[in-house]
Amino acid sequence: MxxxxxxxxxxxxxxxxxxxxxxxxxxxxxxxxxxxxxxxxxxxxxxxxxxxxxxxxxxxxxxxxxxxxxxxxxxxxxxxxxxxxxxxxxxxxxAKQDTLAYLVFSSGTSGLPKAVMITHGNLIYSLQQSVIVGQVAAEVMSITTGSNHVYPDAEVGRQSRTESDTQLVNHPRISSIDLSSVRHVGSGAAYLPPQLSAKMKALTPKDSVVTEGYGMSECTIAALTQVLDGTFKGRGRLIPGSAGVLLPGMEARIVREDGSEADFNEIGELWLKSPNVSPGYWNNETANKETFVDGWLKTGDRFSDTLKVSGSQVSPVEIENVFFVHPEKLISDVTVAGVSGGRTSDEKVPRAWIVLSAAGKKKGADAVVKALDEWQQENLSKYKWTRGGIEVVKEIPKSVTGKTLRRVLVEKYERRFKKAKSKL
Incomplete structure (x- = not known):
């Protein structure tokens, strides 16, 4: 810090x-x-x-x-x-509003991680938003509240008793820790399943609250946050499962694939606009044109193929690119998509469908799958591994325009997955 x-x-x-x-x-x-x-x-x-x-x-x-x-x-x-x-x-x-503060890497549908530009203006506005809604970033929480900040894994359980922790970020041995003094549990990075929220409520005092929000690297920190009961002059209400309300100064649109406004309760892509939204990606004009339109950030949510695994973004295209560059050239085609099999019923994990090349056929399907699995473990972070498996197919289904029909493969897999699960 x-x-x-x-x-x-x-x-x-x-x-x-x-x-x-x-x-x-x-x-x-x-x-x-x-x-x-x-x-x-x-x-x-x-x-x-x-x-x-x-x-x-x-x-x-x-x-x-x-x-x-x-x-x-x-x-x-x-x-x-x-x-x-x-x-x-x-x-x-x-510093000026547009002075570059830092770059943070965010995966996207274009493959390799993109460097998101965050300016000093983005940071200042994001902090102002946090003050208005009564929040501060977890990393500086102890500084702003005058409390102690506990980090080391081994110390959390002991410190929670001796220091009487009042706010909690996360800990792997949560069930064995004394949480009798916790009043607020904050969740971020990914959707908070209702069953996990209920578990946290059961582990903490009755008057504690569990909140979550919605954000992405391109928004500096956040775009929406849940509010507590009675805030906003009595109008605030904490709704479990909701991403919350827009942060001050944040505008949002729900847009159809053709760019028109979606109707109430109609599924579409979330677009955001605010002074805390990044000006774009570093040295990536192609991605900038695809993602930023007239000041609006096209989040990609609902339409994007990007997955959220263990709170981190995973780009199917990045995994595909890694498979393609295997030195033995074992495949002629590949596609990756999210399938059931994550930690919760809502979380998807990456699964790859591959078409063997001449070299791959000579090596054998089982040997190719093993080789690609070892290759991805060497070249990708663990949360990007194809936990949904690698399947050899004769061909990847394509539309008349050549677009990969991931949906066809996913639906076929999900039918098998549900059938196998029902037999357990």
């Missing part, structure tokens, strides 16, 4: 890159964002070093955060040296 706040104050743009990225994903992110310096935790250093070497980044341009490693400068060490020599803090540099 110290580093991020310092870079923002100094108007130095930076990229936020997942620590769980594979070599393939890191290489794409590094090349796209043109990074010149890298800050990394000790446990991820060797992974980052191997990729940094490929792009020609000098060893001296890689710094350590959250610890110390021999041969590398650390952030804490640099801060300590600056204090020791009496170096005066640099004053904050002025």
């Amino acid at each position: 110290v580093l991020i706040h310092a870079l923002l104050a100094n108007t130095t743009p930076f990229s936020l890159i997942s620590a769980y990225s594979t070599r393939f994903e890191l290489l794409h992110a590094f090349n796209l964002s043109k990074i010149t310096r890298l800050f990394v935790q000790p446990k991820h250093l060797q992974h980052a070093l191997s990729v940094a070497k490929e792009i020609g980044m000098p060893h001296t341009n890689i710094y350590i955060i959250g610890g110390h490693v021999k041969g590398h400068q650390s952030l804490s060490g640099m801060i300590e040296r600056a204090r020791r020599v009496g170096l005066s803090p640099s004053s904050a540099r002025p």
Whole structure:
């Protein structure tokens, strides 16, 4: 947090890159964002070093955060040296509304992750929205409320008793933790199933609340949020299962595939407009033209093929591209779509349908499936793996215009899935 706040104050743009990225994903992110310096935790250093070497980044341009490693400068060490020599803090540099603050990577239907541009204007407006609706970002919650912020896994259970936690983000051993002091549980990143919300309510005091919202990287943080009973001059009402109300200053439209306005209760694509909406993607004019129209952000929800797995976006096209570049050229065609089989009845997981090439037929279907599975584990983050399976088919169904008919394959699979499930 110290580093991020310092870079923002100094108007130095930076990229936020997942620590769980594979070599393939890191290489794409590094090349796209043109990074010149890298800050990394000790446990991820060797992974980052191997990729940094490929792009020609000098060893001296890689710094350590959250610890110390021999041969590398650390952030804490640099801060300590600056204090020791009496170096005066640099004053904050002025920023304009459109000054780039940072890049954050978001998957989409175009395949490889896109770098979303977030400006200082986006950030400021997003913070103003949070103040109005009585929310603050979880990362700075402890700073703004004057409370302690508990991070390490092993400490959460003990600290929840000694510190009397009042707000909770998440923890894997939730059922064994004393939550008697929790008053508010916030959910984000993906839809909160009713059964999970009910479980959290059962684990916390009767007067506690469980809330969720809706957002995406292109909206800086959020677009909608649930409100508590009695807020907004008594008009506010918490409705479980709802994404909530639009944040202040946010406009929304529900649009049909032909671009016309959808009627009340008609399914369509959600379009958003607000000062907290990103100006676009870094160095990707094609995606910008497809996603941003006259100031409106086409979220892709309902029409997009992008999946949400464990709270993270998964692009079927990205998985398809990884399968296509297997060095043995085992397939001639592939399509990926979401199917049942996730943690909840609502969550979809990726499934791939492949057509064998001549080399693939020679190798054998079972061997190809095994080879592709090993390949994706090497080149994709775990949440992107085809947990729905890999199926060999004779051909991928296409429309007369050549568009892949994923729906046909998905419906066929779902019928088999339901039939198999009914026999259990």
